Amino acid sequence: MKKTFIILFAIAMVSVTKAQSLQETEANHILNRFLDYVKIESQSIDDPDPESIPMTEGQKEMAQHIFNELKAIDRDNKTDIKMSPNYYVYVKVPSNMGKKAPSVMFMAHLDVTPEANAKGIRPQVHYNYDGCDIALGNGLVLSPNNPEGDHLKDVVGKTIITTDGNTLLGADCKAGCTILVTLFEQMVNDSSFEHGDVYFTFTQNEEVDKDVMGMDMSYFDRIPDIFFDVDGSYTYQYSVSNFTAEGRTYLFKGNQAHPAKAKAMRYADALTASGFFIGQLPPEIHPSYSEGRQGYVHCYSLEPLPNGHDMRLRVRIRYFDKADGERLKADLDEAYRKTRQAFPLVEIDLENDALQYENIAYTMHPQAVNVIQRAAEKTGINMKGFDLRAGTTGASMVAKGLPGGPCLYGAQQASHSVYEWCCLEEIMEIIKLTSNIVTEVSLLE
Numbered sequence: 001m002k003k004t005f006i007i008l009f010a011i012a013m014v015s016v017t018k019a020q021s022l023q024e025t026e027a028n029h030i031l032n033r034f035l036d037y038v039k040i041e042s043q044s045i046d047d048p049d050p051e052s053i054p055m056t057e058g059q060k061e062m063a064q065h066i067f068n069e070l071k072a073i074d075r076d077n078k079t080d081i082k083m084s085p086n087y088y089v090y091v092k093v094p095s096n097m098g099k100k101a102p103s104v105m106f107m108a109h110l111d112v113t114p115e116a117n118a119k120g121i122r123p124q125v126h127y128n129y130d131g132c133d134i135a136l137g138n139g140l141v142l143s144p145n146n147p148e149g150d151h152l153k154d155v156v157g158k159t160i161i162t163t164d165g166n167t168l169l170g171a172d173c174k175a176g177c178t179i180l181v182t183l184f185e186q187m188v189n190d191s192s193f194e195h196g197d198v199y200f201t202f203t204q205n206e207e208v209d210k211d212v213m214g215m216d217m218s219y220f221d222r223i224p225d226i227f228f229d230v231d232g233s234y235t236y237q238y239s240v241s242n243f244t245a246e247g248r249t250y251l252f253k254g255n256q257a258h259p260a261k262a263k264a265m266r267y268a269d270a271l272t273a274s275g276f277f278i279g280q281l282p283p284e285i286h287p288s289y290s291e292g293r294q295g296y297v298h299c300y301s302l303e304p305l306p307n308g309h310d311m312r313l314r315v316r317i318r319y320f321d322k323a324d325g326e327r328l329k330a331d332l333d334e335a336y337r338k339t340r341q342a343f344p345l346v347e348i349d350l351e352n353d354a355l356q357y358e359n360i361a362y363t364m365h366p367q368a369v370n371v372i373q374r375a376a377e378k379t380g381i382n383m384k385g386f387d388l389r390a391g392t393t394g395a396s397m398v399a400k401g402l403p404g405g406p407c408l409y410g411a412q413q414a415s416h417s418v419y420e421w422c423c424l425e426e427i428m429e430i431i432k433l434t435s436n437i438v439t440e441v442s443l444l445e
Contacts, residue, residue, distance in 0.1 A: 126160040
């Protein structure tokens with residue numbers, strides 16, 4: 001009996017060791033994929049021309065890298081993988097089930113923000129994180145006691161990837177790309193993984209709010225039913241709604257005159273008129289008064305034109321509720337009326353009035369939240385929905401007349417800064433979450 005127990009124990013230990021070895025191999029595979037991605041300098045450019053779709057060489061390289069990798073994974077050509085002339089990558093994995101189910105699309109973006117240095121990214125890997133401050137380099141410290149590193153308290157003992165203090169990391173959204181390419185890999189390699197039609201879109205220029213400008217859904221055979229954006233930075237959360245975003249640009253046209261002869265020369269003072277306009281807006285609609293689901297109006301840029309006498313004012317309008325949005329725009333219209341009355345010599349043109357992105361709540365699939373919750377329970381994590389005071393690719397899609405969907409946590413922390421970091425184990429958890437989402441969608445009627 002004792003001998004039998006020893007043999008069984010030995011077999012069990014071999015099985016545990018083998019499972020641990022496989023898990024470590026998978027973790028290293030995912031880590032290396034992520035490190036390969038972040039080393040590609042795919043920083044986008046914030047071109048002021050609203051009609052341009054800029055593309056850097058690094059963005060092209062990132063798209064080509066993903067395209068080639070997906071093709072290499074799918075050696076038997078089971079899937080449809082395409083890259084457009086503007087370097088968007090589109091993928092369809094056809095259903096392998098005998099029944100009809102809703103289709104699902106996942107999105108991540110290939111570019112990284114121009115808001116911080118992204119040249120010469122040298123990621124640092126910290127294994128078995130000990131819970132202490134991390135010296136990044138360049139005199140910078142990532143600390144669990146500071147806002148950028150607050151989540152570090154929750155990942156002690158895990159693998160952390162940081163910058164070297166000179167650049168951002170690019171986890172926004174290279175972590176999302178890692179998650180989706182690995183999900184694709186699992187679907188292609190595991191014949192037992194049952195699913196309906198699954199689509200992937202890897203977009204460009206998300207960081208400069210032009211991601212949907214270059215998107216062409218005609219690369220697919222249909223508009224997918226349920227959308228998920230894997231680009232969130234709020235830990236274990238997903239968006240159930242977001243701001244509607246509108247932008248206005250006002251041009252104040254003036255002239256030049258000596259102030260001593262201003263009346264006789266019909267002096268149109270565009271600078272003072274533009275300042276008067278801003279001052280007419282109620283203080284309570286300023287962003288500093290806004291929280292939760294409250295909207296705001298933000299006059300964020302006032303610049304003189306090269307001619308020396310005209311001024312251009314750029315305004316953000318943000319709101320969750322349509323009625324709130326109408327009230328905010330009425331305040332702007334009233335400021336316009338009062339300024340025209342106070343400064344009749346200054347011509348004021350509304351140069352631009354555009355919907356930038358829209359609330360996903362208007363078009364989100366009715367089962368999207370239930371799918372996430374059931375998938376999270378299977379994954380063993382607690383996911384919470386929240387109202388996002390920002391926009392996402394899904395939100396931009398709604399503004400273009402397409403369906404939108406929740407933005408899922410993508411394991412990125414302290415985005416758009418040299419303190420950016422992520423946790424490998426969380427990337428692996430979100431891979432499992434997206435896999436379970438695919439399964440849950442396949443069970444829908």
